[in-house]
Every structure is written in C-alpha cells, then in structure tokens.
Amino acid sequence: MFFIFNLNGWQASDRFNINSQLEHLQAKYVGTGHADMNRFEWAVNIQRDSYASYVGHYPMLAYFAIAENESIGRERYNFMQKMLLPCGLPPEREDE
C-alpha cells in the first residue's frame, strides 16, 4: 500500500476515515482496486498498464514491430489507440 498510518496522530475525531483515504488513493493512483471491482474493470486496467509499458519500453516496441513488420512509430500509435477500449465494450451494468 502507499500510506503508512501515523498512529500517534490518529484520533477518532480525525476527519479522515478509511473510506476517504481509499478514495484519495483511487483518485491519485489510477488502477487502485476497490471491493466492488468487477472482472472487466480489472482487465481494462491490466491492459492499459500493459500497453503503456510497451510504449515506455522501446526495445519491446521494436520486438513487436519486427513480429508484425510495421514501423516502430506505427506500433506505438496502434498501442496508444488500443488504450481506448482495450477489452472491447463494457458489460451491461446490473442494476443495484
């Protein structure tokens, strides 16, 4: 986890509670999970992380570029484009 709780300063009257801390984490770090996360959300995050990692590691881009016989620039563009819908359409939401 990203935070170490400072127990000495921890008081019941503290306006932070565990939920707001978690919300803060989720807002700050994209991809932080939550209890109601479904399979789709999880997969989307993994896929986006993977594509970002491919784009960030140049040798890996080159590796894909050779496999597909495309230019590295095209490969980077393709990966960035795929970040929009990496796992296809989201499932229909069940009403809560």
Add this chain to the structure above:
Amino acid sequence: MYLYNLTLQQATGIVCAINGSFSGGNKSQEIVVARGKVLELLRPDENGKIQTILSVDVFGAIRSLAQFRLTGAQKDYIVVGSDSGRIVILEYNKEKNVFDKIHQETFGKSGSRRIVPGQYLAIDPKGRAVMIGACEKQKLVYVLNRDTAARLTISSPLEAHKSHTITYSITGVDCGFDNPIFAAIELDYSEADQDSTGQAANEAQKHLTFYELDLGLNHVSRKWSEQVDNGANMLVTVPGGGDGPSGVLVCAENFVIYKNQGHPDVRAVIPRRADLPAERGVLIVSATMHKQKSMFFFLLQTEYGDVFKVTLDHDNERVTELKIKYFDTIPVSSSMCVMKLGFLFAASEFGNHALYQFQAIGADPDIESSSATLMETEEGFQPVFFKPRGLKNLVRIDQVESLMPIMDMKVVNFFEEETPQIFTLCGRGPRSSLRILRPGLAISEMAVSQLPGVPGAVWTVKKNVNDEFDAYIVVSFANATLVLSIGETVEEVSDSGFLDTTPSLAVSLIGDDSLMQVHPTGIRHIRDRGRINEWRTPGKRTIVKVGSNRLQVVIALSGGEIIYFEVDIHGQLQEVEKNEMSGDVACLDIAPVPEGRQRSRFLAVGSYDNTIRILSLDPDDCMQVLSLQSLSSPPESLLFLEVQASVGGEDGADHPASLFLNAGLQSGVLFRTVVDMVTGQLSDARSRFLGLRPPKVFSILVRGKRAMLCLSSRPWLGYVHQGHFLLTPLSYETLEYAASFSSDQCAEGVVAVAGDALRVFTIERLGETFNETSIPLRYTPRKFVFHPKKKLLITIESDQGAFPAEIRESAKKECFEAAGQGQNGKMEVENGADDEDKDDPLSDEQYGYPKAEADKWVSCIRVLDPKSTETTCLLELQDDEAAFSICTVNFHDKEYGTLLVVGTAKGLQFWPKRSLVAGFIHVYRFVKEGRGIELLHKTQVEGVPLALCQFQGRLLAGIGSVLRLYDLGKRRLLRKCENKLFPNTINSIHTYRDRIYVGDIQESFHYCKYRRDENQLYVFADDSVPRYLTASYHIDFDTMAGADKFGNIYFVRLPQDVSDEIEEDPTGGKIKWEQGKLNGAPNKVEEIVQFHVGDVVTCLQKASLIPGGVECVMYGTMMGSLGALLAFGSRDDVDFFSHLEMHMRQENPPLCGRDHMAYRSAYFPVKDVIDGDLCEQYPTLPLDIQRKIADELDRTPGEILRKLEEVRNKIV
C-alpha cells in the same frame, strides 16, 4: 555461481535524438542520442564523419529527450525523460567531457508506468518552461529560470493533470514572450468505459488542448480545447512571435492539419505511395523543423520512409495554405535532426543510421498536395499519389553502423583464425544483413607497396622537432638501408645523408634538427647543411641494440657493454658513461625526456637471464641499478609509455601521469609494470598473452597522445580511451616492424613492414570492441545454422505483408518503364537484394518493400558461403509460406547423411486472432557438396513448428503446444511419439543425453525425458515462474539459461538431489510424474541467477572470445548490443567485485536518477550477478573518490584498475 556482466558492444539502435549546441558557442552543433540505457554525444567532424565524443551508461531506460536554451544564452541544456520518476537536466561540460547533472527533481515512482511522467517532453521555445507527460493523466510543468549568478533554476512542479485522459503527444507552442503555452492531443475515455452500448466509444473524440502557464500567478490552466481528427498522433511546433504564425501542426493518419486558437483548421492530405493497399493509412513517425532568418519548413517522415517538406503560406498570423511536397525517401527513422551546417542526421529505427547533406531544399517542383486543392468526395478526401524516386535533395555522406535488431547470433571460429568470430543476423526487411564481428579495431589501409627485398625494420623521422609531418621513411634491409622522402608522393632519395650500404639499427631525430642513424659499426650523426659526424665502435665489436630519445642515446655492444651518449648544448653527441653488463643485452629503452627537463632518468635493460634492470642516467649516480625485475622468459623488446596526465579533456577522466614499462617477452606475453617516477621502483605488474610470436612494442601517436603498438602474431594497440587504458587487437595481418606516420594526406597513421611490402594504414573507430563485415540478406532473418561438415551457413528469412520477388520485380519494371528508364542489373531475381549497387534508383534498402496485406508472406532459405560472401543457393518459398525454424538432422540408419529441416507456416496472421492455413516441416537434402539443397518431402502439421531439434537420430519438433518425435519416412515424416501437455507454444528445444529441455513461449523451461522402451515423452520438472522466453541456451546437465521478453536473463538449475534421484530411479521419476505439483511437473527448477539487462535479449550462447580462455555466456539484444556473463573463478574476486559494486552504487549514482540496484532488479531481484558496466565507471570518477573507494577496499586505485582490466581481458 556468481557472474560478472560486461557489455562488449553498447546498444547501437537509437531511441531518440536531439541536436543543439551543447558545448556552447554558435559554431558547434552536436547531437545527443539515447540508445536505451546509454546517453551519447555525437558530433559530425569537418569531413562529415560522425564522431562519438562521450558515451555514458545511465542504468535506466531513456524514453524522451529535449533541448532548451535560456534567452540570450549560447548553450543548450538537455532534459531527460526516463523511467526514474525524475526529471533530469544535464549540461555538457566541454572541459571535463562529462554530462553534469544540473537538476534532478523527483515527481513519481520509478519504472515505465502509465501515469508516471517521462514518456513525453515539451519545451517552451523560449526556454522558460518544460512539460513532462505520461501516457495517461499526469502532466507536470516546471518553470526554468536564472538566479543572480546566472545559474539555471527549476521551480516546483505545477500540475496539468486530467483524469481518464490518454495523451498522444505534447509540444510547446511558440507564442513569443507571452505566457508559455503547451499543446497536447488528448482523449477522454471515461464515458467509453461506462457505456455498454458502444456509442460513447464511437463518439470518443481526440482533443487538442492548450495549457497556459501563467508566469505571474504561477499556475497552469486549460486555456483552449478543440476537437481534432481521431487519427492524430503527433504535434509539431510552428514558429511564432514574429517568425511565423504560431500554433501547431497536428500530424494525423493521412492528414496534416494546422491548428491554432481562434484560427480555422488548414488541412492537407499526405500524398500516398501509388502501390499502397487501400486499407492502409499513412502515419507520420518522425518530424523536424528547420528555421532560418526569413523562412521555416518542416520535414515529416511517414512510416514507409518518405520524407515530405511542409511549408505554410501565411500572412502575419493567418495561415492561408499548407503545402506538403514529396522531398526524398530515406530509411524510416526514429528521429531526424536538421543541423545548421546543412546536414540531416536520421536515426534509423532499424539498421545503420545516416548523415545526409542537403543538396537542395526541395525548391524544384515535385508532387505536392496542398490545403488549397483539398478535394472532399463521398468517399472522403482524395489523396494525391506519387512514386518514390532516387535521392534528389539529400546525399548520404556518412553512416553509423547499427546492429539493431540482432535476431540470432553464433560464436564460432569459422575461418580458423586466432580468435573466434561472432556471426549475427541483423536488420529487418530489405536492410537485413549477416554481420561477422571480430574482436579488434578496424583499420583502413592507405597504401601497400612492394619493396626490393625483405625489410627488417622501418622508421619515420622528421627533419626538425617543430615540423608537423615526417620527412623520411627509412627502411632497413639485411645489408642496405633505403630512404624514402615523403612529399606529394613517396620516392627514394639519395641525398639524405644516411648511409645506405649497411643495415640500420635505429633512425631518429636527435636534438632539435639533426638526424641519427645507428648501424652495426657506428653512429652517424647528420647535422644541418650536410655536416656528418661518425662515431665508430672500438675494435671488432658491433652494436646490437639501441635505445634513444630526443636527447639521449644508449647503445649495447656485442658482449654486453653499454655506452651512453647525450646531446650537449651545441647539439653534439657526447659519450658520457660506459658500463659492462654481465651478459648480452636483449633489449634497451630510454624513457622519453620529461617536459622541461634535460634528460630522462631511466634506462631499462633487458637481459637473456630473464631480467629487466632499471639503470639511472642521472650524472650523480649514472649506471646505478635502481631496480630489478625478473621475468618468466627473456624480454624481446621494451618500451616506456607515459600514460599522460590530463585534467579531463576529450579522452575522459582525470588520471595521474604514470610511467609504464612495457616488455614483450619471448613467450608471447606482454608484461606491463608501473615505474615510480622518482625512485624507479617497479610495481603493479600485469601480464597478458598476445600471440604466438614475441611481441615487439612501438610507440605511436593516437589522437595526439602516445600509444603503444605491439606486434605479435597479430598487431595490438594499447591506448587511453575515455579514461580507460585499452589493449585491443587490430584486425590486420601479422606485421614485422612499425612506426608512426604523419603526412599531408594522413595526419595520424602507421607505417609497417610485413613480408616484402611496406604498408601505411590508419586506425579507425577507436573505442570499439568489434569490427564487422556485412553480407546483405533479402528478408528479415530469423535463424541460421552451420552445415556441420562443410563450411557453409544456412539462413531462413521471412517477412510479413510483402509481395513475392516476382511480383515485386515486375512492378518495379513497370515503374521504370513508366519513368522512361531502362533496366539495369537489378532485374535478376537471384541477386535482387544482394546487389550492393548504390546507384540503383530504387534500391529496396532505401525504400523498403511495397506493403501487402497482412496475410501475405515472403520467405526464403539461403545457403551462404561466408568466406566468399557468395549465396550458393536461394530458395524462395511460395504461396505465403514463411520459415520459422531450422535445424540439421542426421537420421539414424538412413542413407542421406545430414538433412536440413525447416519449419514453416502458411498464411499466418496475428490479428484479430492468431490463425494459419497450415504448418509444414520441410526436409531438404544437401546437393552439390552442400552448396545446394533439394526438397525431399514436406509434412503438414497442425500448428507453427517454432522449434526443431535432433534427438537420438530422430527429429523433435515443437508444434504449437505439442512436442512430437518424428522419424524419416519415404514420403513424409512419421510420427513416433508426442506429448500434448505443454501450456502454450513451444519455442525452443535443447537436448542433452536423454534429457530434453523445452522452452515455452510464456511458461519458461520444462525438463523432459524420453523413455524408449515405453515410447513415452514426459515432463519431470518445470519452472514455477511464468517467463516469456525469447532466448534459451543449454548450460549443463541440470542448468538452462534463458532470457525473457522484459529484458531479464536468468539461469535455472534442477537441484542436485532431485537430479540424482531422477537419474537413479528405474522409472526415471515417472511414477512421481504422474502426481504433478502446482498444476505442473512434480519437480521444480530453482532460479540461480537473475539479472535485468534492460533490453530484449534475442540470443544466448556459451563461448570464449579469446583462444584458450574460459567460456562465458554471450548475449545479443534487440537494440543491437552484445554482452557477456563471466563466471567468477574465486571467492576473493566475488568479494572484491561485489564490494566495489556496492561502493560504486553509493558514490556514483546513475546519471538519470534511476537507482542502479532497482534498475537491475526491475522485474525480479537481481541475484548473483555483479554489474561490470558499473564497476568499469570507476576510472571516470574524480580522483579523491577513487582513492576513498580504494581505501575502503584496502587496495590502491591502481590495483582496482588492474583488476578491472584483468577481468575484461578474460572476456575479450
């Protein structure tokens, strides 16, 4: 097992490049390139050759670079975006030749992550702010300024984040001295993630957003956002503030659009290649802008390599027309840099980089598309078509070798030379090649001339100490001396004053302007205006050895007498002292006269009793023995070499002046020892075997510094490069005698004699470990094997999405006819791409193959004779079949002998899902002494055979997830046994005795056994870590080395007790096998070595690069680097190097802010590998830190340097 990792050849591919004036001053223009984890400064010299000035390993992945200049300054700074979670600003320090870290600001976690900035960098054109962005969400702006002492300052970061937003590109907008603005292409995905109908995803729209940095409020705000074409991928700054209309060029698929706030879009279509399939777009992959006083233009390169010149017609702030004109076609580049001197540096994505000179700037009419003639029809915008042509505006003047990507590598002593050669398959598509690397420096031969006899020695001599060039070459024969004068031509002269009827022992410049010739019976001193003094030996004794510097001469007479002469103030040679040695003298040398001194204090005398004595030449203790060194064998030659004191400078770090005595011993060893400058004591001895002949050592000049040439069975050069003393072989034949050579045509050369020829050569590309010979190939090479008996090599090459050779040739023919040009030699199918004809107007190397649909494949099998570089057989596969694996097999009890087996796939496609029509295993027979192949039969299989291997006289094939054993039949291969239980796809098979080591594409290694009696293949051990294997090598019975896609190298070993148990078990562990563990085999291998290389390793091999040396594991990578892992022999060495590494981590944190240990453990914690690349940075540290580390290790800095040198010499 502890390993020492050493990069032998730094990565040669380029990730990104920038140009600017980094050393200051307007005249100099340099290029800074990022080669993965290496940052380099390059400079084109006056001849247009690219020189590497500085190369630093930063131990982190560099992802982006930018340069900026503060207003009014003369010097550019470098901003580095890397995976360190930090922004780093560097300045090039010309005096010390280092990059100085000016600022390092931490903003996030390390690693290449989605929301941690580092992927993109943008600079305000006036150098007031920098923006660093991530793929998603985060963008940070730092304000750059100057403090009162004119030092660069950096602010704390200002956030320009936007959640759920993907960023495609960012750039600075030139708005003069108004508030800095940054532009970004963004895409918001939040709605598309929620909407299950897909409507939101269809409507998702990229936006061009301007972020304004308010310098007054110190705040960044979204100023303006407007929809932009959904194919947009890149932004280019348009000059503003008086120089142009400001705004940005948005490069999108098929379009270039000019956009600015409050300005209507100006759109033009990118011209298309006429032969491009309709479904393919045209994407701009690299761009550069060139601005002169009155005009500016852009060069944009497409993914096919075509470069377009883009110009804007503008009327103050209004852009009226955008024109895109075809410029030229060069290989696809990752970055282009236009330099002020009229050069274009293009860093190729794959293959050699090139430096071009502008012949024109595309002012002539050419195919052009313009916003004014934009036609929109029902099918969309109508493109303009063109056909690529030869270079018109550019001319290539230099190229920088790049091995990127290394697809396969084998180290063998194929040519039976002294050291093995490294065969690498490099490049992609039409720019592929087989490169043969040999350890050593390349030389370029300037002249070879035959002499009338077999010479024994050669010298060059100047007439005056102040002369720039040498005046004479003096060659000594068995009974004569030949004098050649150096001028426009080199010709024999007889008026030089040298005695030509006797052999010579030494020729040199003495005093300021007189020459000396030592011959067996005397010394001839030739003074100005032809006055000659002759000194004769007493009695019948002859001179056997001579040592001299500019002011001192020592001769040794037969019998062991030494006579010492000095040049007096009148320029006369005066006898000073005599000394009787105990026996004959083997060799002599005098140290050079130190700056500002009268004489050198040291004389070294080598004797046949295996000793070297250092004698004093000072008047008060003349001929006193100062020290004595005993040797393993008699010395053959001696040389004092001063490793010059320098305070940085272009050769690298500070190092103190130290005097080395080098001795070539008769055993072929070069012995080097440090001479104390005051006492003459010898210490710190190192020796190295150079070759079979006793090395002769000569002093020559390299880059203006003293260096050493050692001639053994091959020549070696000892020189200082970037702070290291390197002793490197030259790739040249055996030489007898050498001297440095300097003339008008050749400033720094070497003249040497070998056989009856006189040779003049220069040494090129100092600092490199390998020199290469290249043989072009046709398609992307995949793998290669050697014919086991004949000296031949067989490669398989295949490319997706290209047309077969016949269609390409007929299309090309048509194209030529259309252009009204005749055919040329390029038309034969057989040597299509092999032709090195540079004048070919449409060489595939330059233009690439025309694109075809993704299910089209071209492939060939080639038999090559590397010696003559001749292709003896080339077989093109038909009907979209592509070769992926190859091996040679000797089937048992069959008549054919060695057969060649090739695995192919037909109609393979990766998208939208991996599919294929069929897989085949071809069996070929060698014909014509192995120089040709003939198809025996082909067997259809259900998947792609990615791995083939011989096993017990049969063939093992990995077909998809099936491991199958085949025997040879008359019409096809016969299935004998199979195991279908492999998790994904088998991509490597190695065998040893009855064990089979299978590598899976995602699941690491599986150890199998074959039971002949039950005819069963079963897995008895596997790995618990999922590894995406890219390379594998069999190390020993229990150990495998592998490399994964993420840039890690690892070794796994089956524990000894498990291994014994399986070997002893009569069922071979079969009963246990039936009860698997963790969804796999019952036994698990253990990881014993783990190391992050930082680059996709594509090939591994165990080999030794030096004759008789220990074997190390060599690896080749995607980015074109070669490295080696050497196993340590002793515990002491492990302790020493791990401590050195620890101290280096502390005292020398990597330049770009990535923690060294974290980098080497990027995916898995590093285990038992010591990073030699870090240890080798030791000599580049400041002296006090070197001493501090040495103290902590209880050693002297000299000892540490010696250790580093020793371990390197064990590898190469």
